Amino acid sequence: MTHLQTGLSPETIEKARLELNENPDVLHQDIQQVRDMIITRPDIGFLRTDDAFILRFLRARKFHQTDAFRLLAQYFQYRQLNLDMFKNFKADDPGIKRALIDGFPGVLEKRDHYGRKILLLFAANWDQSRNSFTDILRAILLSLEVLIEDQELQINGFILIIDWSNFSFKQASKLTPSILKLAIEGLQDSFPARFGGVHFVNQPWYIHALYTLIKPFLKDKTRKRIFLHGNNLNSLHQLIHPECLPSEFGGTLPPYDMGTWARTLLGPDYSDENEYTHTSYNAMHVKHSSSNLERGCSPKHMTRSQSVVEPGTLKHEELGHYSK
Template identity: 30%
Template structure:
């Protein structure tokens, strides 16, 4: 059995935080020891009594993903956890067998498509750098892209610093081709956006889109149209790499972005960390929820308006 599947409802874990994290957690998330302990017990009791949850992690690092994302609103955290489990059942091609040693995943990681930078940005957040042009759109699929992003995200989400401070994203579209856009159905774009907003236990704090080619504007306009106003307000478009230097100290960036670190070193470090967590991440496949009675939630996740049928192959390019 994997990590955290056998804790009692009243299990008490020490969750030590550095002073700066404790202050942020209190100010931004309402978290203190009493609220944290009460909320963890409430989550565990709810999971064990839930008629459809068959197996789920109940350890503190996992449950705190949801509680901290929802600022310790237990009902909202429960709703997000339920959606997280349902999405894993609905889309096994995205979330099952997220194995760093899978040949497809390993090859995509070796390309440098996505890298969590070793340093933190100005507000102390983890920065995920993605480089679309490094993803081989003629060899791999959008499902492969999502699975790799999911693997890297899962490797970060148990860290209390990331849970409390959140994440920033630098998405570089240099090298993007129509082949990359044609990987995506409009329906899947909407599903992914809904997943990010409603089922991913991550505090998404800021997003930079860098070097977006003109032909990709329509793609991103459609993607962002599905976002809430809060998410939209955290997005910035730029063609100036100096904006990324303002976000994060260049010494933590790859040399390709004016930094000091060879991309190959960042990739090797990432794969080393993923291998260290390999068993824990693969054990997520043991979680299970019965989705037969979840028609309303499933319809919200999968709903696609008629005009969204098709793919970006049909977009007109100016």
């Protein structure tokens, strides 16, 4: 084990070896080979090139060095092409702060049974007079930047659950192709994270239509990881155990408190706008310590119910592993 793997459990190191082709004996050589490719893109300002930073891109692309460099280049190019999105890119920026306080995104304390971090979006909480879609996207990207510092998450990855309950047609009409493309480029094409699944819950017909619209922008492996559950929580529980989920998703945990992640990032600044916080799900209170957000969810046996889901959405043998 090299110093770059310090803090990782033996189980996670072995997982990185088996699933990501991570070899501690040649880790530094792999990183250097990616770094050596930087001279091929003089049009891009690579603002950070240290070992730990490059390593997350290698992990995101299973140590395929060319693919890892392409992702690294796209990461910085995306920021160059969208400079306004990354001005004052911190939690206390007014736009980002409002989005965080309104629960964009939510981040569960417990990870799933594969060690993946679960992010939540309650779509109906989008007050379009208060938060622009761009600020919500900025808050999500900032949250991922904070979370990806955790090496365990670089290896285990993330899951996103979007609850479309009470999301109106009027709200959906604001999701234009251009801003959805911006989000896809930022998350799918330009960020060094392993997304194990994107789960739609309680989606109305017009979200199905919207999904059809954005499909051409999605890579094949991304499409395979999008699951449309409708109101069938049994199919969600086949992929994410109820012990890891709040009650809104049929889980055994308390309802999600929208301020959980905002309090972690904002600290004392959180109270400045408490009066705006959505309270429909505020049923539990957590400590500010970010360490609480890293407690794992132990796998437990569960009965897997037969269920009807969207055609083609549960065809993957791994149900939680990743494919290149």
